[in-house]
Amino acid sequence: MEKIMNIDRNFEEVGFNWRPLFNEIMEGEEAEEYKAYNYYLNRTRPQRDDVLKRLKMVYQDYKTDYYLYKKRSFQEFYETMFDVDGDNFYYNSHSFTFLHWSIIE
Numbered sequence: 001m002e003k004i005m006n007i008d009r010n011f012e013e014v015g016f017n018w019r020p021l022f023n024e025i026m027e028g029e030e031a032e033e034y035k036a037y038n039y040y041l042n043r044t045r046p047q048r049d050d051v052l053k054r055l056k057m058v059y060q061d062y063k064t065d066y067y068l069y070k071k072r073s074f075q076e077f078y079e080t081m082f083d084v085d086g087d088n089f090y091y092n093s094h095s096f097t098f099l100h101w102s103i104i105e
Helices: 051-068 074-081 096-104
Strands: 002-006 012-017 082-084 092-094
Touching: 002 051, 012 051, 051 074, 074 082
Parallel strands: none
Antiparallel strands: 002 012, 082 092
16 A cells, blocks of 8 residues: 655645555565565566566556556656666566557657
């Protein structure tokens, strides 16, 4: 679960999201991500050829942006839907939908 609270307004809830696929993406010792990583954004990226795991991670990020940060426009989602792997700068990932959306424009 993710929440954004406004501490100046008596901890009023500003945004909320239930993180999908929590602990369902990684396998083996990394399956329980909350034990291996102090925050799910610090976790290791899947192998380059593991497209399904990468798309699941994009879906998690998309849902967080939509519900928690209330992003709605194409421009706001651009950074989420097109990602360059920090470990390998020659590799990037994007969703199938985003690719076709870009071609249509």
